[in-house]
Amino acid sequence: MSSVSLSAVAYQRILQCMLDHSLSGDRRISESELARKLGISRTPIREAICRLESEGFLYQVVGSGTYIARPDRKRLLDAFDVREALECQAVVRATKRMSVKERTELKLQCDNMHAAISALRDSGEKVMTGDALKQFLVSDLKFHLLLLRAANNQFAMKIVTDSRIRDYVFGDSTHERTLRHLAWVWLLHARVSREVQRKNARKAQYWMRKHIRQSRNDALVALQKSRTTETPRQPAPPELTNLLQSVCEELAVIGTPASESLE
Incomplete structure (x- = not known):
């Protein structure tokens, strides 16, 4: 499977985790943890996280990490x-x-x-x-x-x-x-x-x-x-x-x- 396809799969699965709230609240998003959980390498996970950030689902705190966006x-x-x-x-x-x-x-x-x-x-x-x-x-x-x-x-x-x-x-x-x-x-x-x-x-x-x-x-x-x-x-x-x-x-x-x- 190509890197682009793996990135799309990672995106879909992370979004599903947010829909079922197994990822929610102010919990920090860990690339390594998601990679282990989803069975996907870190590069596609990182690409999916960047996409979710650009769409407003996630946000970054400098020196802290990436988090799920709160209702606004x-x-x-x-x-x-x-x-x-x-x-x-x-x-x-x-x-x-x-x-x-x-x-x-x-x-x-x-x-x-x-x-x-x-x-x-x-x-x-x-x-x-x-x-x-x-x-x-x-x-x-x-x-x-x-x-x-x-x-x-x-x-x-x-x-x-x-x-x-x-x-x-x-x-x-x-x-x-x-x-x-x-x-x-x-x-x-x-x-x-x-x-x-x-x-x-x-x-x-x-x-x-x-x-x-x-x-x-x-x-x-x-x-x-x-x-x-x-x-x-x-x-x-x-x-x-x-x-x-x-x-x-x-x-x-x-x-x-x-x-x-x-x-």
Whole structure:
């Protein structure tokens, strides 16, 4: 295997370790330790670390070492600004382009989210966890990917996928998944879906913008909470990382972070 290929493999595996939080917090990144753990020589590990630094996942402290970047308010706001611009435009195009089959699939993802919420309500638990949470989060992601794919803009899809990866690495999506919070999230998705079914692009865009802005506000609250309390960040469920992996493979032609599979 070439040095370039080994560097790509090292990049994928280090990023996966950050997604599942086996690498997290203020822990110093050790090239030698990663080389032993991943079974890859230090040169590709070093190249992968440099790439992750350039993408904002890692940072260096002179005389100390390399560390995983902490959640940052400006980065979060910038990411949501980009998502709002891209996804609000994408939903307009998708509304005009989606087939009956795609519209049915979009509604199915909303129904799956609702089923997860119903399971939480019936359980009597205060916060969604386990299989119900996996179902909710995967259906949420599939909903957005359906719209982006229907809009037929691979670059927008790649950027949003990159943003989702960063959410799970930095913990920006670690909200308290209460019934009230999730019901509101589902309702906004359902309203987007309803207007897509009606082929009303203007209203679909309105509800998408409202959803993304609400998600931004929720992420800001979660970020503030993480700075004042020791709330552990939850790893991304394997089902989510597998879905992100399939999108990465689909977008491999673009050749940037989200364009390489996460093993």
